[in-house]
Amino acid sequence: MRRSSAASKKKSDSITSSTTDLFRSGPSKATSKEMDRIDHLFNQYANTSSNLIDPEGIEELCSNLEVPHTDIRILMLAWKMKAEKQGYFTQEEWRRGLKALRADTLSKLKKALPELEKEVRRQSNFADFYAYAFRYCLTEEKQKSIDIETICQLLDIVMGSTFRAQVDYFVEYLKIQNDYKVINMDQWMGFYRFCNEISFPEMTEYNPELAWPLVLDSFVEWISEKQA
Amino acid sequence: VQESFGNQSFRMERKTIDLEQGWDYMQTGITKLKRILEGLPEPQFDSEQYMMLYTTIYNMCTQKPPHDYSQQLYDKYREAFEEYINSTVLPALKEKHDEYMLRELVKRWSNHKVMVRWLSRFFYYLDRYFIARRSLPPLNEVGLTCFRDRVYNELHSKVKDAVIALVDKEREGEQIDRALLKNVLDIYVEIGMGQMERYEVDFESFMLLDSASYYSRKASSWIQEDSCPDYMLKSEECLKKERERVAHYLHSSSEPKLVEKVQHELLVVYANQLLEKEHSGCRALLRDDKVDDLSRMYRLYHKIAKGLEPVANIFKQHVTAEGNALVQQAEDTATNQAANTASVQEQVLIRKVIELHDKYMVYVVECFQNHTLFHKALKEAFEIFCNKTVAGSSSAELLATFCDNILKKGGSEKLSDEAIEDTLEKVVKLLAYISDKDLFAEFYRKKLARRLLFDRSANDDHERSILTKLKQQCGGQFTSKMEGMVTDLTLARENQTSFEEYLGNNPAANPGIDLTVTVLTTGFWPSYKSFDINLPSEMVKCVEVFKGFYETKTKHRKLTWIYSLGTCHLNGKFDHKPIELVVSTYQAAVLLLFNTTDKLSYNDILTQLNLSHEDLVRLLHSLSCARYKILVKEPSTKTVSQTDSFEFNAKFTDRMRRIKIPLPPVDERKKVVEDVDKDRRYAIDAAIVRIMKSRKVLGHQQLVSECVEQLSRMFKPDIKAIKKRMEDLITRDYLERDKENANMFRYLA
Numbered sequence: 023m024r025r026s027s028a029a030s031k032k033k034s035d036s037i038t039s040s041t042t043d044l045f046r047s048g049p050s051k052a053t054s055k056e057m058d059r060i061d062h063l064f065n066q067y068a069n070t071s072s073n074l075i076d077p078e079g080i081e082e083l084c085s086n087l088e089v090p091h092t093d094i095r096i097l098m099l100a101w102k103m104k105a106e107k108q109g110y111f112t113q114e115e116w117r118r119g120l121k122a123l124r125a126d127t128l129s130k131l132k133k134a135l136p137e138l139e140k141e142v143r144r145q146s147n148f149a150d151f152y153a154y155a156f157r158y159c160l161t162e163e164k165q166k167s168i169d170i171e172t173i174c175q176l177l178d179i180v181m182g183s184t185f186r187a188q189v190d191y192f193v194e195y196l197k198i199q200n201d202y203k204v205i206n207m208d209q210w211m212g213f214y215r216f217c218n219e220i221s222f223p224e225m226t227e228y229n230p231e232l233a234w235p236l237v238l239d240s241f242v243e244w245i246s247e248k249q250a
Numbered sequence: 251v252q253e254s255f256g257n258q259s260f261r262m263e264r265k266t267i268d269l270e271q272g273w274d275y276m277q278t279g280i281t282k283l284k285r286i287l288e289g290l291p292e293p294q295f296d297s298e299q300y301m302m303l304y305t306t307i308y309n310m311c312t313q314k315p316p317h318d319y320s321q322q323l324y325d326k327y328r329e330a331f332e333e334y335i336n337s338t339v340l341p342a343l344k345e346k347h348d349e350y351m352l353r354e355l356v357k358r359w360s361n362h363k364v365m366v367r368w369l370s371r372f373f374y375y376l377d378r379y380f381i382a383r384r385s386l387p388p389l390n391e392v393g394l395t396c397f398r399d400r401v402y403n404e405l406h407s408k409v410k411d412a413v414i415a416l417v418d419k420e421r422e423g424e425q426i427d428r429a430l431l432k433n434v435l436d437i438y439v440e441i442g443m444g445q446m447e448r449y450e451v452d453f454e455s456f457m458l459l460d461s462a463s464y465y466s467r468k469a470s471s472w473i474q475e476d477s478c479p480d481y482m483l484k485s486e487e488c489l490k491k492e493r494e495r496v497a498h499y500l501h502s503s504s505e506p507k508l509v510e511k512v513q514h515e516l517l518v519v520y521a522n523q524l525l526e527k528e529h530s531g532c533r534a535l536l537r538d539d540k541v542d543d544l545s546r547m548y549r550l551y552h553k554i555a556k557g558l559e560p561v562a563n564i565f566k567q568h569v570t571a572e573g574n575a576l577v578q579q580a581e582d583t584a585t586n587q588a589a590n591t592a593s594v595q596e597q598v599l600i601r602k603v604i605e606l607h608d609k610y611m612v613y614v615v616e617c618f619q620n621h622t623l624f625h626k627a628l629k630e631a632f633e634i635f636c637n638k639t640v641a642g643s644s645s646a647e648l649l650a651t652f653c654d655n656i657l658k659k660g661g662s663e664k665l666s667d668e669a670i671e672d673t674l675e676k677v678v679k680l681l682a683y684i685s686d687k688d689l690f691a692e693f694y695r696k697k698l699a700r701r702l703l704f705d706r707s708a709n710d711d712h713e714r715s716i717l718t719k720l721k722q723q724c725g726g727q728f729t730s731k732m733e734g735m736v737t738d739l740t741l742a743r744e745n746q747t748s749f750e751e752y753l754g755n756n757p758a759a760n761p762g763i764d765l766t767v768t769v770l771t772t773g774f775w776p777s778y779k780s781f782d783i784n785l786p787s788e789m790v791k792c793v794e795v796f797k798g799f800y801e802t803k804t805k806h807r808k809l810t811w812i813y814s815l816g817t818c819h820l821n822g823k824f825d826h827k828p829i830e831l832v833v834s835t836y837q838a839a840v841l842l843l844f845n846t847t848d849k850l851s852y853n854d855i856l857t858q859l860n861l862s863h864e865d866l867v868r869l870l871h872s873l874s875c876a877r878y879k880i881l882v883k884e885p886s887t888k889t890v891s892q893t894d895s896f897e898f899n900a901k902f903t904d905r906m907r908r909i910k911i912p913l914p915p916v917d918e919r920k921k922v923v924e925d926v927d928k929d930r931r932y933a934i935d936a937a938i939v940r941i942m943k944s945r946k947v948l949g950h951q952q953l954v955s956e957c958v959e960q961l962s963r964m965f966k967p968d969i970k971a972i973k974k975r976m977e978d979l980i981t982r983d984y985l986e987r988d989k990e991n992a993n994m995f996r997y998l999a
Contacts (some may be wrong), residue, residue, distance in 0.1 A: 166981060208980050208987055215992055233950030233993045236973045 057117065059126035064116045075111040087132050094179050095135050098142045101154045108158050143184075149214065155180045156210045167204035170196050177213070185217040195241045202237055209235045223249070264309060269319050272310045273326060276372070279303045280330050283368050284338075287361040295368070303372040311375050320380040327373050327389060331365070331396040339401060348412050349430070355409060356433045358401070366393030391443065398441050406452045409434060413453070414460045417495070421464060432499035439501055446503060454504055458511050461492075465515035473520045477530035479543040482550060485516045489550075513554055521551075525560055532564040544617040558623050565618075566627035569610050573635030576602050584641035596640060600652040604676045607632065632683040646686045647919065650693035653677060653716065658701050659708045670712055678719040685966040688929065691728060692922045696776050698732055700915075702739050703768065703815050725963065734774030742768040752799045759798060761791045769800075769809070777925065780812045784860045786842040789835070813839075822880065826903035831880065832910040836861075840869050841880065844898040851895040863892070870896065872913045878904065880911065930965060934975045937961055939984055942997035950993045 067079035075083070084091045103119030105111055111119075123138060125131035142151050155176060159168050168176070174193045181189050192213065196202070202209075212235040220228050223245065230239040279299070285292040310319045339358050346354050370377065370389035377389050387395070413434055420426045438449040465488065472481050492512050496505040517524070525532045525547075535543050551557035580599040587595070610628055618624040636645050643651075655661040656670055656677075665673065684690060701707040713736065721729040746766055753760050785793070793811060800809060816835030820842075821828055833841065839859055843850060850858075856866055870890045874883040881896045937960045941953060948956075954972055961967050976995070979985045988994035 206977075206981055208977065211987075212992075231951060231954075231969070233987070233995070236970060236977060239970070239973070 056121070056126045060117055060120045061113070063120070063126065063128065063131075064113055068113070073113060075116065077109040080109065080111070086128055087135070089135070092175075092179060094183070095139060097155055097158070097179060098138050098151065099135075100158060101142065101151050102138060105158070108161060149211075152180060152214050153207070153211060156207055167206045168210075169204055170202070173205045173210070181214075181217060185222075188213075188217050188222050191223075191245060192241060195244050199237075199240065199244075201240065205237070209237050212238055266313055266317050267306065267310050268317070269310070269322055272306055272319070273323075275306055276303065276326075279372060280369070283365060284334060287365060288338075300371070304374065307373050308375045311380065320376060321384075323373065324376055324380060324386065324392075327369060327376070328392050328396060330369065331362075331393055332400065334365070335362075335396060335400045340404065343401065343405060349416065349427070351405075352409065352412055352430055352434050355401075355405065355437065356430065359397070359437050362393070362397045362401075366390060369393065394441070394443060398443075402437070402441050402448075406438070406448075410453050410456050414457055417457065418460065418464060420495070421491075428498045435499060435501060446501075449501055454501075454507070457500075457504070458507055461508060462511045462515055465512050466519070469516050469520055473523055478524055478527045478532070478535065479530060479540065479546070481524055482543065482546050485550060486546060488512060488516060509553075513550075517550055517557070518554060521557070521560060525564060532561055533568060536565065536568040541613070541617055544613070548618050548621070552619075552621070558621065562618075562621075562623040562627040565613075565624060566631045569606070569628060569631035570634050572606055573603065573631060574638075576606065577635050577638045577640055580640045596643065596648050597652055597655060599640060600648060600677070600680075603636065603680065604673070607676070607680065629683065632680075633685070636680065636683040637685055643919070644686060644689060645684055646689035647693050647922075649677060649680065649684065650690055650697055653694060654697040654701070657708060657712055657716070658706045660706075661708065667709075667712075670709075671715060674712065674716045675719060678716065678723050681720070682723060685962075686926075687724060687728070688933075688964040689922070689926050691732075691964075692776070692926050692929075693918075695732055695735070696918050696922060698735060699776055702735060704817070728964075731774045734771060738770050738774060739768070742770075745769055748803070749796065749799050752802070753795075759795050761788070761795045763788055763792055765792045765796065767796050770812075772810075778812045778814060780810060780814065782860060783813055783836060783839060784858060785813070785835075786839055788842070789839070822902070824902050825900045827907075829902075829904060829906070830908040832908065834913045836865070836869055837873060837911060837913060840873060841898075844881070844896075849895060849897045852890070852892050855896070866890075868913065868916075870894075872911060876911075878902070878909055878911050930967065930971070931975060933961060933964070934967055934972055935979065938972070938975060938979060939997075942985060942995065945997070947988070947994060947996050950995065953995060 064075070067075045067083050069076045069079060080096070081091055084093070084096060089095050099119060100108075100111070102122055103111060103115040105115045105119075120126060120131065123131065123134040125134045141147060156168065159172055159176060160166070174196055177189050177193060196205075216228075216234070216238055225242055225245070228234070228242050230242065279295075282292060282295070282299075286294065307323060310317070310323060312318070339362070343351060343354050343358060366389075370393060373389055380386070381388050413431055416426045416431060435449070435453065438453045439446065442448040468488075472484060476484065489509060489512055492508055493505065496502060496508060500508070527534070532544075532547065534540075535547070547561060548558070551561055576599060580595050583595045607628075614620065614624045614628055638645065640648060653674070656665070656673060681687060681690060698713075701713075707713055717729050717732055717736070720732075746768075749765075749767065797809060800807075813835045818833055818835055818838035820831045820833060820838055822831045822841075831841070840855060843855060843858060847854075852866070852870070855870070856863070859866070861869070867890045870881070870883070873879075874881040874896060875888055875890065879899055880902055882899045883890065884895050884897070887894075934957065937957045938953065941956050941960070942948060953976075954969060957972055958967055958969075976985065980987065983998055985995050986998055988996055
């Protein structure tokens, strides 16, 4: 039982009426009903004082969806919502995401997840999603890089299922090297290109004289030495 | 029927000459001619006979039809030759062979030309009108064509074989009749009637083939039997002989073709085997300094396309090996000996490298005629071994130390002025081969500073001279700081004079100690660590007095004192006799502490002076454990430890009245390398930004190569270092990677 559901329910009543106007494209009973349900679902997880779904709320959502908290599908959901802050969903973002998924109930949302995954994994979308995953982890305002440990976790979540070997090796390398304490967006995207363009573990196409980020040059060198 | 021209009266009435009649008459002339040619007793034609023959033709051509016999005469003219050739000439030739045949041919050709000449004179009238009117070949050509078609075409192959046989005979050393061959070959040329085709196709092509196979055979046995020098001598001789052959009897146009064939068989086919011959090939010749043989090798291969490349390559490898050996030698000696002698070895190395350069430059200029390929080979060879490290010192450092030794007082090199100038010149030339020029500059600067500040420079002219040479070679930017340093010293002297005036005018300000201050312009001089040592009060006063003076001159500059470079003269009041001690400022600070206290512990001194452990240990060591023990250390172990205590050594004495107590300098190498690395990072950044600013968008590899190029005058940037700087610039939003093409970068304004 949601702790503040009673109170939140009251609150939502007052908000819904004005906000649904915004979302309604035209007089359509179906859409407004849908939006109502979406909002209703939002309120089940949101924190009343901030009117945001906070980390705790997300955790509960995950448990209800029967999806692990660190599962890539949550990240995909965040992407679909274009969520800006890690660990939080605003109402706008929630609405955006669920409307796009045509999911106005928990069960519909759950059912929409496999389809969402397919959509994200399409080549045309995945690069965008991959970049999004990086930005999503930037917590401070002027932050441009992410610490190694977080990167390792992120790599595992985002690329682990499709590029297991590369991720495992790269994570191992990142942990033992001393040159870099953080990874920036350019290096992050470089790894994506690496996985897509270079055969593994042969890596015959790899040419360090091209514009690959230096960290990948060192990574490839390290693997070659290991294999020798 | 008689014709008479109306109003003209000729003495001789022209009777119509009938063809048969006329021709019979001509035949007498032809027969006479043949008799002359055959060498039979027959008088020459006189002018009347000639006239008669000529006129006969004339008349027969100018008669009115049907008695104008031009066409028939034209045909009969040709038939005369054909008849003679078939009946007499050809049989005479066919019965002979070889050289006899050749002689006969020359004779017959000569005769034929005479026959053509005479007959065409008799029949000349035809040439004037008939042949032009009917566009027919002139008489001369008809005559020659007869010989060509009937004699030449029959025999030219046999003749060619005979000629070539003689040529080969001559090649084997036998004497042959060169004039005969010349005459025979002239036939081939002349028979072409203006074109060289007959000579080329019927003779030359075969001769070239035969020559090629002749020399191919020779080469294949010589290459096995002869040493490289001997083979080259033979080749040179062969080429000379073949050229002579052309001059004597072949047509001049054959020369380049023949030479090419001979060169090919002797020098191109076996080039590799020849040059690489184990005990006498190029490598061995270089090793044994066989200058003449190498010059010959150059001469021979110079004319062959790409012929010099393998030679230059072997030269490069040889010089590289010699250079590497020198480096290895120095490395080995250094590891086997103590530190002091190691530096001597390094000096020796530079000397030897200079000698090596001199030696092989002579080769390039003399043996190899200054050819660019060899200049390049020498350069590349030196670039390889001149950039190696010896016993931990980079070549840049070694070279800087070498210069320092020449330029400082009491340096290890004792040379005349001229020898010094010459050596400096050579050293600067060597610098061209060193890729880390900026590293050299920094070491040089550090050592120059030491020479200037401690008055260790042996000769101002030499100091200036080397800066001029460096400037010429490396540009003004390279030497601007160094020149600034030298200028600073001059200014400092002037400054000191005004300071002394100032003291004279302000007796109250006088610190009571003789003080000389050298003001250095920051930026020109290397950076020095300067930390806050607690100076003795006497020195504090000096600093303040000078500061006061300096502020009268300029208010806009800040003075930062570098005590580590200062020198003090102290009077040591020892029991036996007073001795003047020349010490560094730091050493003086330590010693002056003992004016107030007899005995001090390590920690006392540490606290009072506010120094680091590393520095204090060095100082105390120099005063208590080295050659001159001004302080007595307790316990009297060989090294200073933090539990020691020190006392003024009143019993100290020396036979000299003044002694210098050296403080061994801290190893500069690490700091120099760090400073240079830092400067390089900035230089790479600046280069990348400069390039991207002007290009806006550029591919990665192009950016890297332009960057390397721009920086190459000072150092060879590491590709990794460039990549690292690029990444940094991306993070700092100077650059971004193109969205479409990951290998392109854009400048972000």
